[in-house]
Amino acid sequence: MLIEKKLxxxxxxxxxxxxxxxxSLQKKDLTDEFFLIDLKEFDNEIIKVLALYHPQGxxxxxxxxxxxxxxxxxxxxxxxxxxxxxxxxxxxxIDALYQNALSSITTLKLSIKSDNIEDAYSTIxxxxxxxxxxxxxxxxxxxEEENIDMILKTLNIAKKLERISDSxxxxxxxxxxxxxxxxI
Numbered sequence: 001m002l003i004e005k006k007l008x009x010x011x012x013x014x015x016x017x018x019x020x021x022x023x024s025l026q027k028k029d030l031t032d033e034f035f036l037i038d039l040k041e042f043d044n045e046i047i048k049v050l051a052l053y054h055p056q057g058x059x060x061x062x063x064x065x066x067x068x069x070x071x072x073x074x075x076x077x078x079x080x081x082x083x084x085x086x087x088x089x090x091x092x093x094i095d096a097l098y099q100n101a102l103s104s105i106t107t108l109k110l111s112i113k114s115d116n117i118e119d120a121y122s123t124i125x126x127x128x129x130x131x132x133x134x135x136x137x138x139x140x141x142x143x144e145e146e147n148i149d150m151i152l153k154t155l156n157i158a159k160k161l162e163r164i165s166d167s168x169x170x171x172x173x174x175x176x177x178x179x180x181x182x183x184i
Contacts, residue, residue: 003053007062010049013042014066015112017073022105025080025098025164028087037077039070046070058181065178072167072174076105079160079167087157093138094154097161100131104168117175124165124172131165134158 020033046066049055055063079101087094104127111120138158142151 003049003055003059006049006053007055007059010042010046010063010066011112013045014069014073015109017042018105018109018112021073021076021080022102022109024084025102025105028084030081030084034077034080037073039074039077043067043070058178061181062178065174068174069171072170076164076167079164082160083157086153089150089153091138091154093134093141094157094161096134097131097138097158100127100134101161101164101168103127104131104165108168108171111172111175117172117179121172121176124169128165128169131162135162 016033017037017039020031020037024031024034046063050060050063053059083098087098104124107120107123107127111117111124135158139155142155145151145154
């Protein structure tokens with residue numbers, strides 16, 4: 001069926017985008033593939049599938065989920081870029097948030113490839129909760145710091161990393177919606 005082929009193409013592009021984000025975050029360097037992520041074009045392709053192939057039922061859910069996912073993928077991309085450009089000091093909590101964000105994205109990527117979001121979802125939720133806890137601990141730690149510039153820089157980077165886990169969780173919810181039709 002042509003609609004399935006088009007949705008598989010969208011899924012492959014989604015996977016490549018998540019992979020490019022993961023690779024940049026792993027390397028702590030913005031890769032060429034990172035700069036090739038074009039989420040506006042991805043949105044346009046989704047709309048084209050909706051307009052041209054008249055998906056029904058589960059196919060429509062998947063196309064709508066992709067439309068919703070792109071804004072969260074854009075947030076992740078922006079957060080990764082900010083982290084890579086601004087993190088040039090040592091902080092144990094930032095490093096923990098970084099590892100957590102990377103694990104979140106890797107789990108998402110693997111679930112896309114294996115088409116097994118159900119199993120990955122609980123792991124992704126755990127990463128998001130861990131990120132929230134680490135961020136809270138870091139805020140308390142920063143209350144003891146006297147250098148305002150360092151406090152602001154640290155909290156800014158920490159918030160970017162914490163948002164990655166939040167956004168991955170939201171993307172996973174939309175993927176579950178697409179697959180199972182559950183409320184989001």
